[in-house]
Amino acid sequence: MTGFAVDRLIFGPDDIDLSRSPLAGHFDAETYVLGAFNPALTRLPNGNLAIFVRVAEALRKPVVDGHVQAIRWEEGRYCLDAWPLDLCDTADPRKFLVRGGAWKVMALTSLSWILPVELTPDGLEVVTVHYDKAIAPHASFQCYGVEDPRVSKVGERWLMTTCSVSPERHSTTLYTSENGLDFVFEDIVLDHQNKDMLIFEGQIEGKYWAQTRPLGDLYFAYPPGSEWRGGPSINLATSPDALHWKPHREPGIRPHAATVFTARMGGGTPPILTDRGWLTLWHGVEPREIVGIYRTYWSILDRDDPAKVVATSHTPLLEAAPALTQPLEDKMYVRDVVFTTGIADGGDHYIVASGEADLACRITHIPRETFQAA
DSSP, rough: OOSSSSEEEEEGGOOOOOOTTTTSSSSSEEEEEEEEEEEEEOOOSSOEEEEEEEEEEEEEOEEETEEEEEEETTTTTEEEEEGGGGGGEESTEEEEOSSSSSSSSSSSSEEEEEEEEEEEEEESSSSEEGGOOOBOOOOOGGTBEEEEEEEEETTTEEEEEEEEEOSOEEEEEEESSSSSSEEEEEEEOOOBBBBBOEEEEEEEEEEEEEEBOOOSSSOOOOOOOOOOOOOOOOOEEEESSSSEEEEESSOOOOOOOOOGGGGGGESSSOOOOTTTTTEEEEEEEOTTTOOOEEEEEEEOOOOSTTTTTEOSSSSBBBOOOHHHHGGGGGGOOOBBBBEEEEEEEEESSHHHHHHHETTEEEEEEEEEEGGGOO
């Protein structure tokens, strides 16, 4: 779906000063911003918005002397590892596979850190880039980076989930804040590969709720004729304190058999409470080539039982917008990707933040009535 009155890129690779990066000065190799994307979004106490941008910082020359290099944090420093090029599959620009094992082993072409950027209340102008509040690796379980922040305000506290990447584990980690900008590390909260943990912006009967998306290489088939398709889906979990999580027995949102547009799916924005129930924006992926086509969809979940879907739409809410990225054509490395990651109340509309083409941050104003149609 396109044609919203406000739909633009607000922040991208050219807006970042790498001399202020956490990686600056740690090794003798030039880096660049592969992408500044997938921003969390929240409203600050002063009325401004803040996005938390995933900055993927990559080596300008990753292949040196027949080896492909990767950036890694180790004991407070960043260093480079070199892998023989003939052992690596570099077809995907975001990562490379290391051949020779009985299962997939990969390394990344970039290391990600999180950059808070303060915006005007409508989300359309940058106020301050808070390099001093950046979130970067600080432990071995984050040695390949901190990725994909999602921020929820629950009561008077802000909760940020991130993906922490390392050979040890691919875990979900929690940061908290009392003011929406200064976040402190709490702990690992999910000890398995889980790309999209989204904490509901509000409690249900005194419990925290979250959407999760555990991943694996094997999924069981639904019976022939089922309305559902086997594969990655959006699950639910509950917690008494936002640290200790229990999977919910009932399934959440599952890929529908009637469309290949959502053959893979995962969460996007933290669910927010509306008159109809919990509004959640999520992504569906249509398989195509290496990366696939990412689109944004929406559902409304029952306010008392989020396992029940009250309304949903099989028509994409957002699709990739090539016109927006045309000025950044020289930096494009994937296409057909919009990944929605944040939502805030804008009065008669919602302010929606997305990552566009794994490259830049997109802000879209979507009228409230859009979610009354289904």
